[in-house]
Amino acid sequence: MNAIAFPTLDDVSSEARPRLEGPLKHLGFVPNLLVGLSTSPAKLASHVELSRHFAKLDLTGIEMQVVLIVARLENACASCVAAHSTFSAAPSCPMRSWMRWRRSCAG
Structure with a gap:
């Protein structure tokens, strides 16, 4: 089985970091999905926005x-x-x- 290398929170780009602060504050950790998506700030932003819209249902x-x-x-x-x-x-x-x-x- 291949291990997936996730960046550490220290390695996350300054563009992605603000989108991870909410989950870190709310949950006490950042889910792996979000850390993985942080390698592409646009993908991370899309996921976060979709989650915000879902929460409004x-x-x-x-x-x-x-x-x-x-x-x-x-x-x-x-x-x-x-x-x-x-x-x-x-x-x-x-x-x-x-x-x-x-x-x-x-x-």
Whole structure:
């Protein structure tokens, strides 16, 4: 298996750095996807803007995570599913409902 080399936050360009500060402040870390996209500031900017528009939809937090998890399941990204499952396990999410939904997806 080939390892993907991600830049460190110190190596990120000055153009990309501001777009990583929000996730770092909000989550306490920068997801690998964003660090990877930071090698192309235009791609990173596009992803951040798309995320901002997605957040404006009339969906609850858990509904947004469900949409993201389904997309990640379809793309077979196990680490992405795990990450969004963690976000969905926040206190605002009823755990029993969440686990019931996850079991139904495992089919």
